Amino acid sequence: MSRLAGLFAQLRDAGRAALIPFMTAGDPSLTATVPLMHALVAAGADAIELGMPFSDPMADGPSIQRASERALARGVKLRMVLEWVREFRTTNSHTPVILMGYLNPVEAMGITSFAEAAATAGVDGVILVDLTPEEGRGEAVVLRQQGIDPIFLLAPTSGPERVATVRSMGSGFVYYVSLRGITGAAQADWAEVLERVQHLHRQLGLPVAIGFGIRDAATVARVATGADAVVVGSALVDQLAACATDQDAIAAATRFIEPLVQAVRSTERRGA
């Protein structure tokens, strides 16, 4: 069983949602990335979403845009991101790692080389924000051949046909974008989101993660009642951006995530 499938099976038994923090690889420093991943896991993160920086992150709000710009200015490259995952895996073989980014850097490396290198490094899933399932048929096959889950997004605007397409092509889980907007945007209407996700869950037969606009423990607790996973991104990236040293960043990440971990662990996942 894949790490992601294992995680979701285990949490289904435990009756709770996963907490998945997002951080941009190479921010706030090159040396902080791997220690931060370990610190997040030590504080209770169930999986890690690692952002692959891109020069033109069109679906991201200012927090993640700036983090990408800073990382690129430090010289972060896709191969370095994969190397960090490999390093993380030398002492952690159980926590799923999902890479999130945009198609062009992956295409520049070549989808086959990327999939092979990512599989070797120990990557479990890949989200390419601008790769729709229609355009991504080839890429999805190559990723799956390497045992990596191609994870697609669904949005409040997605109709039944889109749901069916994602169902036929995605694996691992489906990422539900909670609002019409970019990462870090204003809060969604959570009642509406949870209702939609309940339907989606039944239609998709795959775990559903909810992300975008989730910034604090209260929201995590609310979302965790109806999601298989809760993704927190910009709020963590903001915390890290303010840190001068790796030590500070690790302390800030731990301090930030602890109440969120509390929130998922004390919330019962209903209707799964």
Next chain:
Amino acid sequence: MGTYALPDASGHYGPYGGRFVAETLVPALEELEHAYQEAQRDPEFRAELHSELRQFVGRPNPLYHAGRLSRELGGAQIYLKREDLNHTGAHKINNAVGQALLARRMGKKRVIAETGAGQHGVATATVATRYGMECLVYMGEEDIQRQSSNVFRMRLLGAQVTAVSSGTRTLKDALNEALRDWVTNVESTFYVIGTVAGPHPYPVMVRDFHRVIGDEARAQCLELTGRLPDCLIACVGGGSNAIGLFYPFIEDRAVRMIGVEAGGLGLGTGQHAAPLTTGRPGVLHGNRTYLMEDEDGQILPTHSISAGLDYPGVGPEHAYLKDTGRAEYVAATDEEALAAFHRLCRTEGIIPALESAHALAHAFRLAPTMRSDQTIIVNLSGRGDKDIHTVAALEGIHL
């Protein structure tokens, strides 16, 4: 090539084009595609568009024989397609009118646009106020500085201009920001893209709204010279004025089509905006096309004297026309464009946009190698009033 019928149903031109966007936008693009197809079939929509182009834009504009210039060059006869004489001073208005009419038909009350040189922003602000819609234009901080008169024009027309400070602070970043706005306000807002880039159906829709350039030029050339032109030349930023001129001639295989990219400080310097001549295929802003990118797939900063050509990508149909050899793509440097700018001012009494001056620069190279009974049509995509500050500053003159 046979009968040219691209894009295919999913918006591809061979391997190029397509729809590479965040999921939230896919349904909006599908809705737009349907609305556009319906509008195209509706005689009332077509009649209104036609009437607006005549009454408001001032079409048809002339195909002007630049006789003095042609004699000086001593070769082919140069004809200028006078898009500079359109209302608002560039070809951009053809597309802005089309998309704004479509927006109104779809019941959208708010339009947004990205702009580089400001011409598309001005065109969009103009039609938005004409049709009573709210208008917000995204413009890179750097472009706001070098095109300040267009910023003021947009504000006079009631548009809000928002400075974009991310990335390279130019057109590509304005496009990112407009896409972010659209994702956020997708139900109320129509995104008026200013060139033949972006996700399907934008490249085909924008081409269709600009094909009037080539349709007119073809008829005018036949009327004036009794035959088709030997060569078409247009500058290529995103590629909208070029495709507008080229498209109606695609099946006229004897007509050469040449797109001129911004060679900036020279192709060898890396300081240019010439993805077709120097780049490689990749995915940016919703489509697969030639891009200026580094070996890691990060988009490179561009440079051009003309803000309207300062873009690292290009419309996907041009990528296809390049690969198939149906069109050729070359570059003209800042210096060549500037020389061409001055030459047109002094021979024909026409101040061209710096963008269009790139097309002129190549025509000046080519014409002397051709016979005097041959013809070149150059798309004079815009007038140069917006550029006089840039040109003056280069000469150390403060206006």
